Amino acid sequence: MRPFTYTRATDVTSAIRLLSQNPNARFLAGGTNLLDLMKEDVERPSTLIDISELGLTDIKSIASGTNKDGVTLGGLGKNTDAANHPLIRQHYPLLTQAILAGASGQLRNMATNGGNLLQRTRCPYFYEVAMPCNKREPGTGCGAKDGINRMHAIFGWSDQCVAVYPSDMAVALAALDAVIIVRNAGGQERRIPILDFHRLPDNQPEKDTNLVHGELITAIELPQNRFADKSYYLKVRDRASYAFALVSVAAALETEGNTIKQARIAMGGVAHKPWRALKAETMLVGKEATEANFKQAADAVMAEAKPLAHNAFKVELGNRSIVLALQMAMKGGKI
Amino acid sequence: MDEHESPELTEDEKRLFADLMPEDLNEILDTGVNRRHFLKLMTLAGGGILAAQSAVAEQLLTRPSNAPSPTELAPVSLDNAVNVSFKVNGTARKLTVDSRMTLLDALRERLDLTGSKKGCDHGQCGACTVMVNGHRVLSCLTLTASCEGKTVQTIEGLAQNDKLHPMQEAFLKHDGFQCGFCTPGQICSAVAMLDEAKKGQVSYVTENVRQTTGPAKLSNEEIRERMSGNICRCGAYPNIVAAIQEVYNGKPVEQIFRSV
Numbered sequence: 093m094r095p096f097t098y099t100r101a102t103d104v105t106s107a108i109r110l111l112s113q114n115p116n117a118r119f120l121a122g123g124t125n126l127l128d129l130m131k132e133d134v135e136r137p138s139t140l141i142d143i144s145e146l147g148l149t150d151i152k153s154i155a156s157g158t159n160k161d162g163v164t165l166g167g168l169g170k171n172t173d174a175a176n177h178p179l180i181r182q183h184y185p186l187l188t189q190a191i192l193a194g195a196s197g198q199l200r201n202m203a204t205n206g207g208n209l210l211q212r213t214r215c216p217y218f219y220e221v222a223m224p225c226n227k228r229e230p231g232t233g234c235g236a237k238d239g240i241n242r243m244h245a246i247f248g249w250s251d252q253c254v255a256v257y258p259s260d261m262a263v264a265l266a267a268l269d270a271v272i273i274v275r276n277a278g279g280q281e282r283r284i285p286i287l288d289f290h291r292l293p294d295n296q297p298e299k300d301t302n303l304v305h306g307e308l309i310t311a312i313e314l315p316q317n318r319f320a321d322k323s324y325y326l327k328v329r330d331r332a333s334y335a336f337a338l339v340s341v342a343a344a345l346e347t348e349g350n351t352i353k354q355a356r357i358a359m360g361g362v363a364h365k366p367w368r369a370l371k372a373e374t375m376l377v378g379k380e381a382t383e384a385n386f387k388q389a390a391d392a393v394m395a396e397a398k399p400l401a402h403n404a405f406k407v408e409l410g411n412r413s414i415v416l417a418l419q420m421a422m423k424g425g426k427i
Numbered sequence: 428m429d430e431h432e433s434p435e436l437t438e439d440e441k442r443l444f445a446d447l448m449p450e451d452l453n454e455i456l457d458t459g460v461n462r463r464h465f466l467k468l469m470t471l472a473g474g475g476i477l478a479a480q481s482a483v484a485e486q487l488l489t490r491p492s493n494a495p496s497p498t499e500l501a502p503v504s505l506d507n508a509v510n511v512s513f514k515v516n517g518t519a520r521k522l523t524v525d526s527r528m529t530l531l532d533a534l535r536e537r538l539d540l541t542g543s544k545k546g547c548d549h550g551q552c553g554a555c556t557v558m559v560n561g562h563r564v565l566s567c568l569t570l571t572a573s574c575e576g577k578t579v580q581t582i583e584g585l586a587q588n589d590k591l592h593p594m595q596e597a598f599l600k601h602d603g604f605q606c607g608f609c610t611p612g613q614i615c616s617a618v619a620m621l622d623e624a625k626k627g628q629v630s631y632v633t634e635n636v637r638q639t640t641g642p643a644k645l646s647n648e649e650i651r652e653r654m655s656g657n658i659c660r661c662g663a664y665p666n667i668v669a670a671i672q673e674v675y676n677g678k679p680v681e682q683i684f685r686s687v
Contacts, residue, residue: 095506098526098572120573127529127568128549140526142573172562176628178639185636192631196656197620198553201562202569320637333631333655427634 093130100142104308105279110141112277112306119143119308121168122203124195125211133221134212134228143168144204148310151177162316167206167273167309171261172197174205184314185425186323186344190264193327196334206309208261209272209289212300213364214336215244215255226252227297234297242402243338246410247363253297254400257290257365258336264325266358266366267342270314274307282307290365297364319344319356324420326413327360337361339410343417345381352376352385357393357414362406369393369414381422383415390414509572515540516584524571531555531566534581542582542611546659553657556612556619557581563619565656582611585618594618597670602684604666609659616657617671621645623653624675645675 098120101107111117116138120126129135148168154161163179174180175191195203203211217223217235224233236244237254244254270286290301303309323344329335340360346353355376357369372389379385390411397407420427507526512519515538522537531548534540534557543566546554550568557566558580585592594614597603604610624643629636632652633643643649650668665683673680 093527096526097507098509098570100572100575120570123570123573124550124565124568127570131549140570142570144573172623172628176626181629181636181639188629188636189631192629192633192636196553197623197653198556198563198565198616198656199550202564327631333652334658425636427632 093127094133094136096130096137097139098142099139101146104146104148104275104310107141107143107146108275108277108306108308110139111308114139115305117141121207122170122199124199124203125207129212129219132219134219143308149173151179153179154313163314164273165205165312165314167311168204171195171200171203171205171208174261175200183316183320184264184268185320186325186342187261187264187268187314189323189325189425190260190340190342193325193337193340194260205261205312208259209265209309209312210301210303211259213255214258216240218255227255227293227300230296230298237400240402241400243336243361244400244403245363246397246399246403246406247359247367248292249364249398249400250293250295250297252295253293253364255293255297256361256363257300258360259366260325260327260337260340260360262286262290263340263358263360263366264342265312265314266368267323267344267356268314268317268319269356270312272309273311273313274303275310276304276307281310283313286366287368293364317344318346318354321424322347322421323356324417324423324425326417326420328409328413339406339413341410341413341417343414343421345376345418345421347381347422350381352379352381355389355418357389357418359393359410359414362397362410372414381418383419386415386418387411389418511571511575513574513576514578516580522571526570526572528571529567530557530559530569530571530574530579533571534566534579540581540583543615544608544611546609546612552609552612552659553616554609554612554659556616556657558615558619561619561622563616580615582615585614592618593674594621594670597673598667601666601670601673601680601682603664603670609657613654613657613659613667616654617667617674620650620653621671621675624649645672647672650675 111119118126118137118140120140120142121144126135146168148166150166153163165174171191175188181188215236218225218227223235226232226234234253241254245256265286272284272286272289274282288302291299325342327337327340329337337360339362342358344356355373357372359367372393375392376389393414394407394411399407505525508523509526510523512521522533524533531543531545534543543557544554546552548567550565555566556563560577585595594617598614624645627642629643630649630652632648647668650671669680669683
């Protein structure tokens with residue numbers, strides 16, 4: 093690890109000011125991804141501003157006590173606490189399942205909600221500093237595009253970058269229409285819908301998100317919905333646990349009898365950001381919740397896939413995963 | 428370059444060699460070997476395989492010639508020193524550490540608590556698991572600097588004098604280890620995990636996460652999932668699961684190695 097200065101921030105305002113004054117400074121919260129990247133020499137901050145003692149950990153109903161208008165999660169709350177909070181388990185079980193599908197008990201005890209959104213790709217060409225990588229060092233090329241790209245994107249990639257975004261939590265947040273609340277050095281708050289938070293690589297894969305340097309994620313807002321009875325997070329990976337997704341699907345349905353009133357489908361492990369299948373969702377509205385209709389929706393999603401040399405299997409896998417996740421959602425998300 | 432050519436190393440290169448491969452230095456100077464060896468080494472360093480050493484190389488090669496060699500440097504020279512006061516296994520400790528020092532390194536190198544093991548050093552194996560403020564975490568991804576005012580418990584803090592913690596007893600009874608390297612992390616993780624279950628925390632394999640009453644019920648599948656961050660033997664090693672079941676249930680579980 094390269095030398096850096098370490099500062100403990102004492103309040104939100106001064107933490108944001110410190111960060112915005114120094115383009116090479118980074119916030120340190122859980123540290124589970126940042127420290128790993130520093131050990132690999134991928135991240136080289138000159139200063140770490142430890143924000144882990146700033147509070148911002150509350151989970152509360154927006155309209156107090158009623159859950160009428162949704163729930164907010166503090167940006168610095170731990171993943172474990174978010175997954176296990178009674179409000180989340182009761183009203184957003186999809187989010188609980190997604191968080192618990194990621195990482196391990198130890199990591200979830202450390203990782204924060206805001207930090208989870210900001211974790212960087214685990215593309216091995218990004219991690220290995222001897223390899224070319226446009227995300228790590230713009231202009232050096234992409235080792236993965238014509239390299240070993242079994243784990244990589246099938247949607248939304250560019251010639252510059254084919255990496256996938258690793259978070260499970262964010263995939264559920266995408267299905268739940270979450271809003272990310274950030275604060276800047278001027279004290280202003282900005283509300284960023286989750287689908288606008290992460291970027292596709294285009295010609296700037298080094299930019300993972302639309303966050304501006306100097307902004308802090310203070311909270312994640314979850315609007316009220318009627319998906320709690322019928323949702324499921326399916327994660328398909330190379331081993332049963334503690335591995336990144338080959339493909340994951342966050343599925344949520346609101347039904348009347350067997351007729352679908354609203355549907356949500358978001359995928360992980362397939363793109364540079366959580367991949368929300370808006371067209372397929374619309375297709376399902378008004379239809380019966382049958383395997384045939386689920387299959388039709390899945391076909392529509394995967395028809396747009398552009399697999400690379402080693403990940404064509406993700407097309408069929410994604411197709412079946414969408415159908416299974418929707419079926420599991422209909423069963424109330426129980427395993 | 429011709430294979431038989433062996434031009435001499437420069438002074439800077441000799442110093443670098445002395446730092447990286449002291450045991451080979453004399454041979455290299457005596458035989459005039461082997462610029463190719465050196466260049467190969469440097470290529471590896473540039474390739475990131477010796478990334479840590481390459482930082483050293485950079486310093487050595489840019490150091491003015493009258494600078495002291497590494498062995499003459501003061502024994503304690505800390506970059507970006509940070510003072511930390513925290514409690515480790517019930518004892519208050521004060522340390523001044525390099526800002527880069529992980530909790531794992533502070534425990535092992537500064538406090539002589541070598542139970543916590545450095546396995547992968549990247550948060551992937553769980554051998555370094557300790558409890559900070561009662562929660563199991565990975566000490567290899569925790570900066571010591573961030574532990575100010577916190578409470579740390581390691582494997583050394585589990586036994587009370589000569590009396591082992593029940594989880595330690597159960598691991599012994601069920602032979603829950605082979606080489607034992609991952610065992611301290613497994614045991615710390617298991618102790619904290621039972622506490623999590625007692626608080627009603629759920630896991631990815633919990634059938635109904637919306638059911639919020641009472642402690643979590645731990646099937647073998649639940650134990651495997653919850654222990655999956657301790658990756659040595661995949662968290663599924665039957666003897667470890669049996670040991671944890673015994674402590675969880677508070678009654679003897681059959682020893683698997685006797686039943687087969």
